[in-house]
Amino acid sequence: MFAERVKGLKGSAIREMFKLLAQPDMISFAGGAPAPELFPGELLGEISNKILKENAKVALQYGITEGYAPLRDYTRGRMEKAGNIHGHDDLIITSGGQQALDLTFKTLLNEGDTVVLESPSFIGGMNSLRSYNVHLHGIEMQEDGMDIDALEAYVKTQKIKLVYTIATFQNPSGITMSAEKRKKLLSLADKYDFYILEDNPYGELRYKGEDVPTIKSFDTLGRVIYAGSYSKTISPGLRLGWVIARQDIMEKIVICKQVSDVHTTVLPQMMAAEFFEVYDFDTHIEKAKVLYRERGDEMCTAIDEYFPKACTHTVPEGGIFLWCTLPEGYDSDALLKEAVAQKVAFVAGSTCMPVPEEGARYMRLNYSLTAPDKIREGIQRLGEVIRNAK
Ligand SMILES: Cc1ncc(COP(=O)(O)O)c(C=O)c1O
Known part of the structure; x- marks a missing residue:
């Protein structure tokens, strides 16, 4: 009964675990959301009241597909800077970064095309790709981003259409691609005629180290499509993101968006535009950085203290995730069941891999949603689960 493109799709393992994760005393590192204490709820409440009182005729009417002009202008200004x-290039507002990914895939990919992505990668991006019946080729990650030599070797023999990369504070690994690799990736795109989708929802959340320019900033030839999001910097519930692409590509993306949802809901767009008008967004982002630095550092320290020494982990300089590698012979899916029984949770590597079987030795750990003392307690618990599993 089902179409080929949805037959292979599976629900997120995390969503299926929701009931278990809601148990009291559970410490979950499985989430992927921003810290809710950072939401500017009161201010947005006042703003939405004002908009609905004074400007309901705009807020509740159809909007234009490209986005509410003041928000689009603000976002463009920030991106120009x-x-x-x-x-x-052109920029339009999308319904979250997820829609920017999906519209890009819909616009560029034919069934059977080959798409290269990082292994591991973001589940939402992979599932969107899977729904277009394309061939996914994962490239291993190194400390400074995807293995560019492996990519070069691959594209020398295999025609690819697109590289999908989360180059900065990657979900799930927390890894950032070096500037050198970014430039090399772009030069390969030019030489072997493929496009790059740079998915960057975490880029503004650098809490230590030096900024690395985006791939898009080097893109003089129009080969990079850039997906941005306000989910991790304001609120995911507003569902606001954007996409930047060469004008000819954008024309098609806009038509695909019309088909998909006509336009992004107007009220949240107006709320965000007004928020930027009355509040200093950078001050708001600074608060998030302070919180995530404290939590990220605490998680790294606790892992070093409580996990067996043979476990290794990434040390992110921003974002909300780190990636842990278990010694040979472990199975993180089995470990997760035991961990949940001991009231601690993570995302098993299999969920994050283009080829799930290759994820057995990995765990994704999120630190944005848990206070430092609970991070310590949860990592200690998880350390015991890992020791007892062997
Ligand atoms: C790498 C990556 N891309 C895109 C998204 C989608 O974000 P949004 O909530 O803006 O749709 C996420 C959300 O977790 C993500 O981790």
């Missing part, structure tokens, strides 16, 4: 918009 970051060097992410070139003369050939």
